């Protein structure tokens with residue numbers, strides 16, 4: 001899913017927790033965008049290969065040129081694994097609750113991606129327990145197929161919910 005939707009989902013989650021401090025809210029939002037950061041360069045590499053803007057990439061470009069970013073897919077799977085999330089939670093319980101707030105946003109990101117990454121090809125499906133190879137097919141749709149207007153609707157919906165959660 002795109003970074004704006006992930007960030008807005010983090011704001012939405014933070015809005016559900018009015019007793020948290022602004023710093024803790026910021027960490028939740030940070031957690032909701034961080035899982036994709038290591039992979040973000042891959043989008044630009046694919047765009048360069050496909051000779052188009054990163055905003056115009058579609059599912060075909062991803063399947064056609066995905067192999068050039070294969071080394072990056074490993075780090076993508078690593079940061080999108082519930083095993084990594086579990087490690088974050090353990091660090092949070094043992095050392096600092098900063099990591100607990102980070103893992104809240106992180107968990108929400110993984111949940112969104114599971115539902116929005118539907119693929120016919122088994123090797124492209126989410127592997128929520130990476131490095132274990134088992135893939136899951138519980139996606140409802142594939143975010144690569146969404147049109148700009150779908151993103152606008154999604155952002156708008158999140159903003160409405162955030163507004164409803166924050167008005168006094």
Ligand SMILES: [Zn+2]
Nearest residue numbers: 001035036113
């Ligand atoms: Zn992601």
